[in-house]
Each structure stands twice: as C-alpha cells, then as structure tokens.
Amino acid sequence: VNADLFENLRLELRRGCVVIAVLAALGTERYGYTLRKFLIERGLEIDEGTLYPLLRRLESQGLLASEWREEDKRRKRFCRRSDTGGQVLGRLLDEWRSLDASLGAILSSEGGER
C-alpha cells in the first residue's frame, strides 16, 4: 500500500478522535505542554503544530475556556473544557460508540476485516 495514501487516510481517521481526546482530557485544567504529554503518555501522539491550533479553534467555538497565568515564573495558557464543550463531548462519544458498533456489525457480517 502506498505509504502517503495510508498516512492521509490514517490522519483523516484520527482527526475526529483527537478532538474527542482533547475535550475529554480538558475536564481537568491543563496547559498546552502538560496536555500534550498527557495524551502522548496514553498512546495518542500529537504534535504541537496540531494541538495548539486545535485548542484555539475549540476555544473560538466556545468548547474550551483558557487564560494566561503565571506558574514557575513563566506565563502559561491554561485550558479547561466549558459546559458547552462537555455537552458536545457527550454527544460525540455517543456518535463514536454508535459508529464503533456499526463498524463492528459490518466487519463481522463481512467475516473479518480482511
């Protein structure tokens, strides 16, 4: 399989999952670097060029709230999921579970994924 093709499809598949993961992780207040580490430690590799623009987008959509605060003599931007973000996360999780169930049913009726 062409490596670029697979990489594009993989990124496409991951895109929505990253939003769910970020919204879920920001139930606790975190700043960018600790959020990235939190996700990486749990197996979700995400680079800075993806995470920070995503945080900005989610904040502009009202799903996160953020504020710059000083910690260890450095200014850091702390983010936390908003109430709207919590509601959206719940609906996205329902959708994800429904998709997972549908995919499971499709794959089992086709006799496995290969």
Place this chain on the structure above:
Amino acid sequence: MKALDEYLDAVGTWLPAAQRADIVAEPGEDLRSEIKERESSLGRALSDDELLALLQRRGHPMWVAESYLPKRQLIGPAMLPLYFRALKVACAVLAAIFGVLMLAFTVFVKGASPELAQPRFWIWQLGLWSFAYVGLFTTIFALVERRQLHARAADACDPRAPRALPSMPTDDETRSRSWRPIWWRSRGGWLRAASWRPSSASC
C-alpha cells in the same frame, strides 16, 4: 536561549501583526517547558547542538506559523474546474486569432511593416495577451470566490425559494438552443453558476 528567541522571532515574521505576540507565546511556552524538562532529566543545561536539534525537530518557522493560520485559497475546489475551462477556451480563442493574424501578415499581406511579417512578433503578442487573460480570469474568479465565501458565511438558504437556484430550461428552450455550439450553450450556465448567491429575500 538566543537560538530559541531567534526561532520564535522567525515564526512571528510569518504571522499577522495583530496576532503575532499571542500566537508566538504558545510554541514559545511549549518549547521552554520541553527544554526545562530535558534539562532536569539530564541534570545540566542543554548544549547548543541539543537545543538546535530540538528546534529543528519542530520544523521550519514558516510551517509552524502556517499551522496557526486559517486555510485560504484564491480559487476554491468548486470553482477550479470552471476556471481551467474558462482559461482553456480563452487561450484557444487567442491562439486562433493570433494564428490567423500571423498567417495573414507573414504570407498574404504584402507591404506591411517588416516587424509584422515576423512570426516571433505574433508569438510574443500571443504570450503577452495570454498572460493578461490569465491575470484577468484569475482576478475575476478570485472575486467571485470571495463573494461566494461571504454568501456561504450568511445564514443558511432555503433551496425551495425559486430565486435561489438557476431555473431549468423547458423542453422547447432546450430544443431551440441545441444548434448553438457547446461553449456558447454552456456560457450561460457558467455565468449563472459563477454569479449565484443566496438572495437576501430567501436567506
């Protein structure tokens, strides 16, 4: 930390002035956190080479800045095929006109200025006119694209509103148009498609 400051300055040069400080602060803080963590695990300050390797891993400042900017395009994917078709037709018409003129002045017209009898004069003219047409078409399509973007940003339209969509030709109209060349027939469609926007009454 001179290399770090220079790197962040370089990222900032690719960003709009109004957002520069706010955006640059984010990768800046992330890099400082990573440097601090590495230094505490090593028990010493990072060497210049280690710092440069870390910055290199983040990528070119232009790409870092690009990831924060909204994705914009002069002509969107919906308009692009139409744009290429329009360019092809314009270039073909220009090539035909200049081909005829070149043939006329180099073969048939006697006593014209020697410059006009040179094929390279007409090839040069064709190049200039094609360049001008590409510029003109690009500008027109970019303006239409911009207009469409504004329209899309407005409230959702009601597609049932009769003015919102181009009307379908009746059977009689279709028959009466059937003799026209394809490019002529499609011209009206192009214009309608290019200039369509939700009417303020229906949206």
